[in-house]
Amino acid sequence: MAVKTxxxxxxxxxxxxxxxxxxxxxxxxETNWVAPLxxxxxAFEREMxxxxxxxxxxxxxxxxxxxxxxxxxxxxxKGDEVFCSSLTFVASANPILYEGAEPVFIxxxxxxxxMSPQALERALLEAYQVGKLPxxxxxxxLYGQNAKMDEIMxxxxxxxVPVIEDSAESLGAYYNGKASGTIGKLGVYxxxxxxxxxxxxxxxxxxxxxxxxxxxxFLATQARDNAPHYQHSEIGYNYRxxxxxxxxxxxxxxxxxxxxxxxxxxxxxxxxxxxxxxGINFMPELENTKSNRWLTAITIDESQxxxxxxxxxxxxxxxxxxxxSVWKPLHMQPLFLGARYYQHNTYDNVSERLFKVGICLPSGxxxxxxxxxxxxxxxxxxxxxxxxx
Numbered sequence: 457m458a459v460k461t462x463x464x465x466x467x468x469x470x471x472x473x474x475x476x477x478x479x480x481x482x483x484x485x486e487t488n489w490v491a492p493l494x495x496x497x498x499a500f501e502r503e504m505x506x507x508x509x510x511x512x513x514x515x516x517x518x519x520x521x522x523x524x525x526x527x528x529x530x531x532x533x534k535g536d537e538v539f540c541s542s543l544t545f546v547a548s549a550n551p552i553l554y555e556g557a558e559p560v561f562i563x564x565x566x567x568x569x570x571m572s573p574q575a576l577e578r579a580l581l582e583a584y585q586v587g588k589l590p591x592x593x594x595x596x597x598l599y600g601q602n603a604k605m606d607e608i609m610x611x612x613x614x615x616x617v618p619v620i621e622d623s624a625e626s627l628g629a630y631y632n633g634k635a636s637g638t639i640g641k642l643g644v645y646x647x648x649x650x651x652x653x654x655x656x657x658x659x660x661x662x663x664x665x666x667x668x669x670x671x672x673x674f675l676a677t678q679a680r681d682n683a684p685h686y687q688h689s690e691i692g693y694n695y696r697x698x699x700x701x702x703x704x705x706x707x708x709x710x711x712x713x714x715x716x717x718x719x720x721x722x723x724x725x726x727x728x729x730x731x732x733x734x735g736i737n738f739m740p741e742l743e744n745t746k747s748n749r750w751l752t753a754i755t756i757d758e759s760q761x762x763x764x765x766x767x768x769x770x771x772x773x774x775x776x777x778x779x780x781s782v783w784k785p786l787h788m789q790p791l792f793l794g795a796r797y798y799q800h801n802t803y804d805n806v807s808e809r810l811f812k813v814g815i816c817l818p819s820g821x822x823x824x825x826x827x828x829x830x831x832x833x834x835x836x837x838x839x840x841x842x843x844x845x
Contacts (some may be wrong), residue, residue: 466777466831469650469751472822474711480703493677494699500706501660507709508627508635510643510662512669515697515705516676519624519646519659523594524551525672525695526620526642526661532557532591539579541571541596541603541622542785542797543807548596548622549786560590561787563799564806568742569753569782570603571595572806573611575798580615593619597626597636598783599816600652600719600750601739605631605639620644624659627652628716628748636748637662647701652715652750652821653708655701716748718821722828723749726817729832733839735760753782755813761839765813771838777831782814 480496489495497515505513516522532538534556540549542561552559562579565572576593583589593612595603605621612619619640623629627645629636637643643662647655663669674680679692697705723738730736735757741747756765765781772779785807787797799805818831 463776466818466823466827467820468778468780468816468818469820470822471649471654472715472820474707476707476710477704480706481700484700484703489699492696492698496699496702496706497697500702503706503709504660505662508638508662510638511664512666513660513662514669514672514676515702516659516661516695517697518657519644519648520547520551521693521695522644522659522661523548523620523622524554525675526644527551527555527592528675529642529668529671530592530618536591537588538592538594539576539590540594542787543569543598543783543810544596544622544786545783546786546789546791548594559792559795561795561797564810565800566806567740568601568603569598569739569810570601571608572800573604573607575800576608577611579798580611584615589615590617593617594622595619595640596622597629599739599753600626600629600748602626602629602631602636602742602745604742609639625750626748628712630746632744647705652719652748653712655705655708658697658701658705715821719749719819722819722823723752725828726752726832730835733761749819751816751819753814753816755810756815757813763838765815768835768838769815772831772834775830775834777834778818780816782810782816784811
């Protein structure tokens with residue numbers, strides 16, 4: 457198709473409203489349920505639990521808050537260790553620091569770009585040998601792609617270490633028929649503005665352990681004791697979602713399948729146009745899984761394409777197109793200087809390699825085909841590939 461050269465901003469992943477949000481928001485306003493909690497919160501929790509197939513869900517103020525609560529529920533304290541995927545956003549690991557615990561970072565593996573079972577196995581064995589197993593393992597499902605949960609759960613169950621699934625980016629993805637976020641002890645979702653569905657800001661903690669989630673509700677509402685006055689026996693947090701934002705979430709949840717289909721179509725267009733170029737490779741999709749393709753991510757082999765990742769990202773930027781490097785691994789971040797890190801194997805440091813060559817392309821479910829062709833045209837232009845227009 458012909459490519460128009462307008463200069464409107466093409467975002468990496470912008471919010472995409474359903475059109476039904478106003479109904480729930482107006483209902484909250486008309487009934488004066490504008491503070492945290494209320495009928496929309498209760499309904500959003502029920503609807504989310506039913507959708508993903510778990511016993512219960514707790515709506516909170518952010519995905520980060522959900523991870524923090526998960527760590528509290530599992531008894532993480534000062535001096536404990538928590539293993540965490542390294543190739544992820546800092547929010548996956550910041551709550552470890554909130555509790556005074558120490559993060560230990562685990563490399564990715566090539567087939568999913570997610571936590572390496574080989575590296576995890578070495579880390580767990582060494583921890584067992586010194587008598588200090590981690591209190592939890594945080595597994596991140598990067599860019600909507602599931603980690604190798606069978607292998608990871610087998611290892612963690614062997615050592616009796618609970619798993620927290622950071623599914624902030626993978627709502628709507630499936631692993632062997634199970635919804636991403638429902639396999640470990642606790643699962644976490646994010647509804648930040650750039651996620652596949654949004655509540656503007658918000659998150660959800662899910663589990664089949666109803667007792668744990670009741671404790672989460674208690675902690676998330678300032679840990680107020682059951683007393684006729686304000687009484688508090690332990691530290692709590694102001695982490696509950698507002699009734700207005702939960703209404704937005706209910707409308708968004710209703711179109712989640714459409715959003716997944718749209719993002720997968722975006723991926724397919726990119727793949728059709730770019731996969732034939734030597735030196736461009738796409739983030740894989742593991743067999744028997746379904747990624748939500750929240751972001752389409754590619755790698756650039758400069759020796760084959762003739763230009764670096766940096767050149768392509770800068771070329772897109774000049775055309776007012778937002779593209780970003782894949783996450784900088786957490787073990788490389790100044791914040792976590794000195795933290796232990798287990799790489800995939802002796803010969804392959806996967807997360808560092810992906811950071812050097814990986815690009816996330818605009819992938820919004822509301823991006824037009826015309827805008828996507830602008831992105832593709834710009835990439836080909838930066839590679840000096842002639843194309844008919």
